[in-house]
């Protein structure tokens with residue numbers, strides 16, 4: 001008997017999940033956030049339906065504060081693969097003018113990300129949103145289901161989650177309810193990078209080290225990606241060799257000093273990493289269970 | 301770590317133990333020793349240990365794995381948590397499940413994907429009831445290998461005698477369960493003895509450490525008892541020249557050119573191609589997600605199983621199965637559930653609940669219903685023949701879940717023991733005279749007018765008028781009144797939920813026979829449960845079933861109280877009275893709703909006849 005290797009097993013499991021979603025829901029979308037996990041997810045979706053195309057569109061919730069490189073990469077990938085992309089911006093939210101540069105960026109994230117996502121899912125009558133979250137990212141995610149049930153208000157209730165046995169996913173929902181599907185649940189950060197290397201999957205160049213203009217703020221390195229960034233007294237822009245372990249809104253995503261210029265370098269760096277990837281996400285730091293709270297409110 | 305791990309394999313294991321046996325500590329220790337704790341996680345652990353910790357002055361590894369806020373505050377592990385770590389030899393997925401009896405369903409969930417069960421016992425306490433329970437559930441879910449960790453050896457002076465007593469006790473008990481292998485190891489999770497390194501404290505122990513065992517245990521041996529199976533998930537038709545069937549291979553390799561049968565219909569063909577995005581394959585292994593093309597244009601859809609023609613596979617509409625009840629809402633025999641078996645969804649009901657199994661003593665207990673966490677053996681019927689087989693032969697085609705048709709909750713998980721072939725041997729009497737012929741002779745289209753509503757809403761009054769009017773119109777109609785049926789056919793039934801379900805099932809079956817005879821049947825029964833009315837609807841052909849809600853508020857019905865029943869129910873003389881101490885679930889989308897406050901009984905009857913005539 002030929003046993004499948006770790007990555008092959010993970011790949012097959014993800015494909016199985018993507019096919020279940022396509023067969024069970026009427027209007028699924030793939031949440032494409034442009035990061036490395038999304039890149040793997042997209043790659044798996046292409047594989048799952050080969051030689052056809054994935055039978056669902058991509059959805060990007062654009063907060064208008066993403067790195068410029070991310071947007072360029074997004075548009076290029078979608079063009080190359082010939083896929084449908086829905087870009088959603090919370091226009092009313094934009095008018096409120098919350099900036100990620102103000103007070104930790106919490107309001108901005110609520111309005112332009114959490115609210116915007118709910119808007120987009122409502123607008124497109126999405127019954128299943130496929131996301132790239134992994135269980136190893138954060139403690140409260142360790143108990144997340146592959147098919148995570150959300151009530152009509154998009155809320156996640158840890159007590160109302162359905163038991164998930166074998167690879168038998170319960171995809172039944174009533175009108176208005178929805179499911180978040182996480183095909184990468186069982187992948188680790190290292191699996192993701194190894195798979196990117198083995199499959200030669202394109203990722204945003206920001207993951208690789210290079211000289212970039214950064215400001216040191218509250219002990220974090222923030223890249224100055226456009227003219228909206230305002231310096232505080234005493235701050236100065238320096239050029240440093242940095243890269244990102246995770247990508248989001250540029251003022252809310254910390255860079256790390258690194259010389260990792262290839263995927264192999266990144267794997268080596270990840271193996272010896274002394275900080276977990278989520279530390280780059282500034283919104284997680286507030287309190288012990290902030291992620292769990294965010295999820296209950298509908299943040300991914 | 302740091303070696304090439306791309307081609308490494310993956311082991312999934314389950315940890316089970318009772319509260320405080322040290323399960324969380326063990327997992328935290330494994331993660332810690334695998335150097336998986338990053339600096340910020342370690343710092344958070346230190347901070348959390350101060351805030352919530354139970355180990356004075358030390359690191360509380362348990363905090364690493366107790367995820368949800370509520371659980372952390374209560375200090376118990378409620379849900380299954382999945383953890384990941386990698387050593388130089390293998391990648392691991394740990395399913396961490398709680399040990400209390402009230403979390404049997406969580407443990408079963410964790411066990412369903414595990415290759416190995418790591419069972420913890422406290423050396424001071426030895427084998428307890430819960431250890432037996434954990435073992436039984438692991439066995440029930442088909443886990444073949446057990447690692448018994450006798451923990452807290454530091455608290456018994458690392459005494460060999462203590463360890464051996466616990467081990468022997470365990471071996472004696474598990475002998476009946478026939479695991480593939482059982483290994484016992486003395487450990488201290490807290491201090492790291494025999495976890496990832498051999499303990500200096502126990503030189504007398506010569507077996508593997510926990511990690512040694514996990515890195516080397518072989519789990520794939522002997523899984524190929526049957527031929528290849530490919531449950532079809534998705535039919536791929538990107539263009540006119542390609543028709544592929546996508547799914548994950550199970551049980552045995554599937555190869556190019558292989559003769560296959562499409563179940564349950566029995567079509568025969570060959571594998572013409574095995575396609576993946578990385579190129580075509582000659583052979584696909586179990587666990588691999590592929591898309592196959594077939595040599596002939598046979599009929600294949602989602603839920604069908606493509607199987608090796610050389611192997612035997614049952615198709616059946618009745619099986620015996622083990623069930624684990626997972627819903628807070630009790631099981632009712634005869635009630636219809638949705639079954640999901642591989643990629644197939646169908647209707648299923650428990651036709652015979654044989655017995656419950658006491659998970660602590662393994663005794664068989666007679667039962668009429670199943671509640672959350674109950675384990676039972678029962679016969680299950682399906683509304684059609686399904687391709688399935690014993691769970692011990694193939695998990696992918698032998699496991700299923702039952703889904704509540706109203707709430708969509710996962711109500712139960714099940715494992716098929718074997719199929720009951722009775723249904724297949726019993727060929728139905730072929731009648732040349734059929735419903736169509738009889739209905740034409742009567743000059744009408746048979747139908748059911750199903751009146752539902754509270755006692756006293758006016759069902760019988762209106763039903764009687766409708767029957768009389770239909771008779772005058774020359775229609776052949778018959779009335780089945782719930783109260784009258786209870787005097788004869790159903791006089792053995794009471795008013796518990798289960799009896800109400802059976803009451804409605806019989807009425808529905810009788811109504812179906814009358815419809816088959818070509819008649820228009822007027823059913824007048826409280827029929828309080830939505831799922832039962834849906835069951836009745838499911839027995840009929842499309843367009844034959846008219847659900848009519850005779851709607852009156854409880855207050856109105858109670859004020860009418862023609863038979864004085866409400867008064868008696870209020871005084872507690874009648875138990876389980878609908879609307880008082882038994883629920884009524886109004887129809888969501890009835891064909892007709894009659895508001896008895898607004899229209900007279902006669903006008904209501906006319907509306908109903910109108911509805912019927914429009915369909916004739």
Ligand SMILES: Nc1nc2c(ncn2[C@@H]2O[C@H](COP(=O)(O)OP(=O)(O)O)[C@@H](O)[C@H]2O)c(=O)[nH]1
Nearest residue numbers: 318319320321322323324325362452488489490
């Ligand atoms: N002395 C000693 N204490 C232990 C050991 N393993 C766990 N404990 C303690 O036993 C208690 C319960 O452990 P925990 O891991 O939370 O148990 P769980 O409920 O099975 O997850 C904690 O106070 C642990 O520190 C051990 O090997 N030796």
